[in-house]
Amino acid sequence: MDLATPRNSQLIDAFRSLAMLHVVFAHALIVYLLAVDAPDLVAGFIASAPFVFNPVWHTYSVDIFFMLSALLIGLPLLSEYRSRGTIGFRAHFLRRATRILPLYYLTLAIYLLVQDPPLEEVLLSLVFMGYVFGDGNTMDIGGWAIEALAQSYVFLPAVALAVVRAPRPGLVLVALILGSVAIRWAYVLAHPELEVPRVYLFDEMIEMPLCDALYHRSWFRLSPFFVGLGLAWLLTLRREALERAMDRPRNRRLVLLAGLSLFVPTAWIPLHDPASPVHDWVGHGFLVFYLVTSHTLVALGCAAILLALMARPARPGGLPGGRVWQALAQNLYAVFLFHPIFVLLAAVIVFRSTDPAALRGATFWDVCAVFALAVPMTLALAVPLTRYVERPVQSLLRRAFIGEAEASKAGRPGPG
Numbered sequence: 001m002d003l004a005t006p007r008n009s010q011l012i013d014a015f016r017s018l019a020m021l022h023v024v025f026a027h028a029l030i031v032y033l034l035a036v037d038a039p040d041l042v043a044g045f046i047a048s049a050p051f052v053f054n055p056v057w058h059t060y061s062v063d064i065f066f067m068l069s070a071l072l073i074g075l076p077l078l079s080e081y082r083s084r085g086t087i088g089f090r091a092h093f094l095r096r097a098t099r100i101l102p103l104y105y106l107t108l109a110i111y112l113l114v115q116d117p118p119l120e121e122v123l124l125s126l127v128f129m130g131y132v133f134g135d136g137n138t139m140d141i142g143g144w145a146i147e148a149l150a151q152s153y154v155f156l157p158a159v160a161l162a163v164v165r166a167p168r169p170g171l172v173l174v175a176l177i178l179g180s181v182a183i184r185w186a187y188v189l190a191h192p193e194l195e196v197p198r199v200y201l202f203d204e205m206i207e208m209p210l211c212d213a214l215y216h217r218s219w220f221r222l223s224p225f226f227v228g229l230g231l232a233w234l235l236t237l238r239r240e241a242l243e244r245a246m247d248r249p250r251n252r253r254l255v256l257l258a259g260l261s262l263f264v265p266t267a268w269i270p271l272h273d274p275a276s277p278v279h280d281w282v283g284h285g286f287l288v289f290y291l292v293t294s295h296t297l298v299a300l301g302c303a304a305i306l307l308a309l310m311a312r313p314a315r316p317g318g319l320p321g322g323r324v325w326q327a328l329a330q331n332l333y334a335v336f337l338f339h340p341i342f343v344l345l346a347a348v349i350v351f352r353s354t355d356p357a358a359l360r361g362a363t364f365w366d367v368c369a370v371f372a373l374a375v376p377m378t379l380a381l382a383v384p385l386t387r388y389v390e391r392p393v394q395s396l397l398r399r400a401f402i403g404e405a406e407a408s409k410a411g412r413p414g415p416g
């Protein structure tokens with residue numbers, strides 16, 4: 001399984017791009033329901049788009065993005081360990097810093113122009129600690145995810161080195177995944193006064209400390225990173241054994257079936273619908289189990305699906321629509337940082353009003369129109385921003401702090 005083949009590179013790009021598009025869609029829905037401020041409309045939205053609301057509402061795409069980010073970070077780290085017997089921490093940290101800091105600080109500066117957050121929040125946001133030592137990030141939407149990614153850049157190299165030097169790396173990875181689930185479970189058990197919601201919707205999440213903490217605090221979202229690191233370990237240090245196993249069509253089908261069995265039920269179970277018969281079948285214990293494990297199950301399922309698709313025999317040419325996925329993937333960071341601005345702008349254009357009373361007549365399909373308008377508007381800014389700001393600054397910083405070889409990678413697509 002060669003990740004460098006056009007098909008597999010485009011496959012990863014497609015997964016990343018679809019995850020990012022899902023985030024934009026979810027934020028379009030959140031912006032509308034926060035603006036209209038009418039919980040009684042939720043039932044109507046559910047009825048207007050059956051079987052859609054749950055996978056749209058739960059932004060499991062963030063967990064997929066975390067898993068893929070850990071995969072793309074882990075691959076070069078573990079490949080370096082395989083060839084050199086060690087990991088270059090300094091070069092890794094400099095690559096990550098030059099990748100994430102320029103556009104992130106630009107985005108923070110724009111937010112500071114339109115709002116007046118407390119100085120402490122700004123200072124914590126500058127070092128990606130807003131949700132660690134404070135109550136939020138100056139980037140209102142998505143700031144927590146950027147913080148989680150930045151923190152993963154710090155701890156993943158050390159974790160990767162500890163894993164590969166352990167006598168049983170596979171068992172260590174399993175223990176890390178289970179341990180991250182146990183952290184979430186322990187928090188729920190330690191706070192019996194916090195209600196476990198019967199229905200999982202955004203308006204409940206932001207009002208319930210239990211859901212808010214489990215969603216936004218990075219130490220409760222570790223499992224997707226460990227799943228991605230585990231997949232990177234399989235594809236590098238266990239590559240020969242993995243190829244032998246996945247050469248058999250039966251094994252590929254089993255891995256794909258296992259992935260779908262984890263991903264589809266977790267994402268589509270209609271817990272969002274208070275009228276769903278599911279609530280007659282499950283009790284409080286299942287709700288706790290779902291709240292604690294769902295992000296891990298989605299990450300594991302997506303990793304298995306990706307592995308099964310990557311293991312398929314190579315065919316001439318790339319993935320259908322591969323160039324589109326590649327183009328989207330090259331601009332994902334700028335899209336993530338700036339899409340909230342264009343979601344708000346698209347909402348004003350589509351709804352033609354900011355009056356909550358006037359917005360009550362909107363439908364789920366109006367939210368789809370907001371998404372359809374916000375994506376090209378965001379790309380119209382993200383593409384030149386990536387080409388003329390992010391890459392030149394990244395190249396300049398890498399040339400100054402790392403060297404010419406690393407600077408040349410700033411102009412190429414991928415995780416670097």
